[in-house]
Amino acid sequence: MRAHEAGALHGDIGNRGPAWLRPPVDVNELVPQLWPRNVARGAGGALTVAGLDVRDLAAEFGTPVYVLDEDDLRTRSREFRDAFPDADVYYAGKAFLCRAVVRMIAEEGLFLDVCTGGELATALSAGMEPARIGFHGNNKSVAELTRAVDAGVGRIIVDSFAEIDRLTAIARERGVRPRVLVRVTVGVEAHTHEFIATAHEDQKFGFSLAGGAAAAAAFKILDEDVLELRGLHSHIGSQIFDASGFEVSARRVLALQAQIRDARGVELPELDLGGGFGIAYTTQDDPAAPHELAKRLRKIVDGECAAENLAVPHLSIEPGRAIVGPAVFTLYEVGTVKDVDGIRTYVSVDGGMSDNIRTALYDASYSATVANRASAAEPMLARVVGKHCESGDIVVKDEFLPADVQPGDLVAVPGTGAYCRSMASNYNHVPRPPVVAVRDGRARLIVRRETEDDLLALDVG
Template sequence: MRAHEAGAMHGDIGDRGPGWLRPPADVNALVPQLWPRQVERGTGGALTVAGLDVRELAAEYGTPAYVLDEDDLRSRARDFRAAFPDVDVYYAGKAFLCRAVVRMIAEEGLHLDVCSGGELATALSAGMPAERIGFHGNNKSVAELTRALDAGVGRIILDSFTEIDRLTALARERGVRPGVLIRVTVGVEAHTHEFIATAHEDQKFGFSLAGGAAAAAAFTVIDEGVLDLRGLHSHIGSQIFDTSGFEVSARRVLALQAQIRDARGVELPELDLGGGFGIAYTTQDDPATPDELAKRLRKIVDSECAAENLSVPHLSIEPGRAIVGPAVFTLYEVGTVKDVDGLRTYVSVDGGMSDNIRTALYDASYSATLAGRASTAEPLLARVVGKHCESGDIVVKDEFLPADVQPGDLVAVPGTGAYCRSMASNYNHVPRPPVVAVRDGQARLIVRRETEEDLLALDVG
């Protein structure tokens, strides 16, 4: 979906009438907002990242491979820190986490949000200060909570009454007073896919505001006196462009904060607005900059606090996709090109839904471009598909590639830093790809490629 110049839109070619998709004037052109900041075309028209030719990357590390522009990730982290100087910026590790990324995030002054024991272990093993870690999750086990307490995790976001009881018992047993936030389900219908909208009433996360559970949870924690209730938390979804949802969420959460103050005489000092800030996957996406987000969110919070006669709380946000998503592209090799009776051309690559499930799971749109060379051939409307035994194994639903695309060509798909490696699988017993970080013309492996030996090592039968 248009890694090149504007013209295409979201959806399937069959969804719109004739003329919906227009071929680009230059099939080799790149749209800067879709790519890591240091990607361009170099000698022979091949893509380069931070000065390194993707053909060299393919030769050394193989394909498919996730390619991370390290300076791009770092600069996006710094952009959020600069736009939110007095706000705690928590990188949402669920987007993509490995020890190298933990160190990058820590070095750029961000906090880190984790949502499982494995993510916590990764963060701690990479040296992330525990006090800068927040622990999310709707079903944190006793073992996970115990590890978080023993490590001195800075805050734990409470998601159920069972978890309140569980953490209270563990904290009392250890004689500690961990900082906690209450996750509030505010009833906002975010403009995003239903699977990644998290603030409507009928879903698994948080305490319902409308039903009174959120207030009851806060009163329980305050009255018990074991846990240190620092504030409220709201996360309305993911890949969101419209800040109106944040406005509704902030209004409702701060009204609850006022209710808690009036009922218990406690004005909670913190408020976490969550994340979910969208990025550009195609030319139809127009994400806000961190500066724009900061201006809008501050205005919302200041206005609602004034309306409730509340002091402005210390704020937190949780960008993940917005930091790592645009910093990565996936490099593939074409295996076959198949014209199906003139209906569609299928360009099959050596990866697919095992390294990017989002197209199949969320009907997500992506872009693609010929990466190993430039071409003077006419644009060809193609579908980029994977090698798995599923008809839904689609990487890019519709994209113009050069008509001379052929087996052995390299194809790159931008915007794959968030949730692609994190959600990768071994479907069809395909080993997961490596993650290669590039900086100043030098590449280093930060997550190695899985091997067949890795797969067999777990098979103890």
């Protein structure tokens, strides 16, 4: 949904949509905050990215296809790095990870956070320096922990007492001293979807602060003196715009820092405030720039440290979505356009919930535009849907598209860099789309399209 979202409209539009939707002045408009920075309209109104026409990309790579504006991703990486010059910026690989992206973020000076053995394998195979890798996860196996220790990852964020015991046993056997942070569940109710809020008490991540488990975990590590406890970690959720949650989290985590100092005489040198910084999926979203985030977080930490008489710890943050999310759009081809008794027009594309599950899973909102041409037709309130056998197979719930949208048109959906390819599936035995990076007028395939042979290769029956 583009600029037409601003304001309210009295009454439904033809009884076919939410009352707050306002038709756009121009259905061809591209709202800058929603798109990669090198996307524009070129000849005939077709979208271009870094000088390449999306019609040519579709012809070469097929659709659906995830299109990554490489310079946009690199620029966002640098903006976080420059905004936090005295902190470690860990790219959260769960948002989207492949070897090419690992190399991009490493070249821009970022660290990398992984949360499974597969993500760790991807990072190592791409040449990421192990000391610049952090390892997350609420249920790391012995094999995963062993691999991380043997590789020499820079830090492991421990998530349970069982994991502390596993890692302690591995460290003793290997004769090494892994660096760890304790993940603290601080009891903050983040203003986001239930499934991506991670700091309230009733969920699977971390050690409870209120119940005393976080302090007990820190004391256990310090007393056993096998692992090197570097600090505390807090992550309150994803797609967050309000800094108040980070303020509460920092206050509570630093109070625990002070408790540990008072009880054991140890002042932990590091603090990780996590990530979850929101991006603009629609014009209703208003994300803060990295330098604004840095100013707010530094003020919060400095103030709380002064209140607790603590030295300011070395900070870490973990942006993922905020770096890769806006740098990617998904390009689809329209297959059918169906008006359902004047209730709604359904525009069906050749992908759907197998390449973007977020709308179905989180009730996420997206924007869309016809990408292969400009149109002078009147705006039409439409729903962009996929090809899967599910009524919930929705890509964009409500969007104004030109009334002359037709089979064969290309539709582009921005903001799909985070959690779309990462969470993609083979539902209905649909092969997953490729990822194409575009830079300086050149396109290169960084993740190839799956084929039916790929699907059948795992079917040994």
